[in-house]
Amino acid sequence: MKSKKTRLYISSPHMSGDEQKYIQEAFDQNWIAPLGPNVDAFESAIAGYCNVNHVAALSSGTASIHLALVLLGVQKEDEVLVSTFTFSASVNPIIYQGAKPVFIDSEPETWNMDPILLKQALEERKLNGKLQKVKAIIVVHLYGMPAKMDEIMEIASTYGIPVIEDAAEALGSQLNGKPLGSFGELGILSFNGNKIITTSGGGALLSNEKAYIEKARFLATQARDQAPHYQHSEIGYNYRMSNVLAGLGRGQMEVIDERVKKRRENFVFYWDIFKGIKGVSFQPEPEGFYSNRWLTTIIINPEVTGIQRLILQQKLEEENIETRPLWKPMHLQPVFKCYDAYLTGVSEALFNNGLCLPSGSNLDKEDRDRIKKALSMFFSFID
Numbered sequence: 001m002k003s004k005k006t007r008l009y010i011s012s013p014h015m016s017g018d019e020q021k022y023i024q025e026a027f028d029q030n031w032i033a034p035l036g037p038n039v040d041a042f043e044s045a046i047a048g049y050c051n052v053n054h055v056a057a058l059s060s061g062t063a064s065i066h067l068a069l070v071l072l073g074v075q076k077e078d079e080v081l082v083s084t085f086t087f088s089a090s091v092n093p094i095i096y097q098g099a100k101p102v103f104i105d106s107e108p109e110t111w112n113m114d115p116i117l118l119k120q121a122l123e124e125r126k127l128n129g130k131l132q133k134v135k136a137i138i139v140v141h142l143y144g145m146p147a148k149m150d151e152i153m154e155i156a157s158t159y160g161i162p163v164i165e166d167a168a169e170a171l172g173s174q175l176n177g178k179p180l181g182s183f184g185e186l187g188i189l190s191f192n193g194n195k196i197i198t199t200s201g202g203g204a205l206l207s208n209e210k211a212y213i214e215k216a217r218f219l220a221t222q223a224r225d226q227a228p229h230y231q232h233s234e235i236g237y238n239y240r241m242s243n244v245l246a247g248l249g250r251g252q253m254e255v256i257d258e259r260v261k262k263r264r265e266n267f268v269f270y271w272d273i274f275k276g277i278k279g280v281s282f283q284p285e286p287e288g289f290y291s292n293r294w295l296t297t298i299i300i301n302p303e304v305t306g307i308q309r310l311i312l313q314q315k316l317e318e319e320n321i322e323t324r325p326l327w328k329p330m331h332l333q334p335v336f337k338c339y340d341a342y343l344t345g346v347s348e349a350l351f352n353n354g355l356c357l358p359s360g361s362n363l364d365k366e367d368r369d370r371i372k373k374a375l376s377m378f379f380s381f382i383d
Ligand SMILES: *Cc1c(COP(=O)(O)O)cnc(C)c1O
Pocket: 060, 061, 062, 063, 086, 087, 089, 090, 140, 166, 168, 169, 189, 190, 191, 192, 201, 202, 203
């Protein structure tokens, strides 16, 4: 019987119902191309929602980060300071450019980039006369939680380093009422299948600087010069979003506020059932910080609870309930071991004890009851 239970995913696509209308429009107008009215409308919807002046819809979040680095002139042997507690896509584009990541560990209050370590890394480079090699800072808003942007932006401006916000997981999150993605010189979003809204695959680059986004559009469409023939003076990329997929994005943007509300309700559901349990804690949300709660994660102290998170993961898997450890920090990844890292131990400890729980906006009461029942095999919840 158990194997017949439908699988509960960590985060699965959740359509609004209007997506097909916009996709049909693309077909009716024969705009089956990496540009078109759906792309324009999707870009405006994002710009309005995130309160930025300019947006380019692109083929992925990773492509968006890559173009951001190209725009900031990141080249061979340069350095980019980046959160270590993230998904590898935040870092891979640094390597595409032949540059070197410098990993910055998390602080415990948001789990994101520690401003004190960031300052230390920059100050050391200044003293060694190597500050000019640092071309950018990539700050990640993990699981939707805003990083300490006020502190980070102030440090970045003191040392004159531009900031790229990796808001791939954080559409709909805010810091003191200001949308994430609008703090840095450039921001990026992802619309991959598991994100809060999806175009099946896609991303966006955000900025208040028109010149950046114009240049991004140029580079994303093979860097064609203005000429009657195909002429190129720069290396380009094929990174634009398809007009068909942007139709999905338009339909999804109509319900983004509902999706954020649902994800936050999931968090409250888990918080409520675990609140009496010693040794289980959650990602904090400090005053003024507003997370879309893309994923709800719990930290399980094995000494206090007597529960190993991997055993819990395995048992839930038998109930066809998907859970997953938190991101393994980049400084612990075999492929990135050789790079500089500034560490507090915070991200490693979170990785060792954390589990991401089913957090989709499409979970219903029956799903939640099933999850609670499965978890109650391990924890004695008080009703
Ligand atoms: C998903 C994700 C990305 C990459 O986005 P894609 O659209 O999958 O390329 C980058 N950074 C973070 C933190 C992500 O979670």
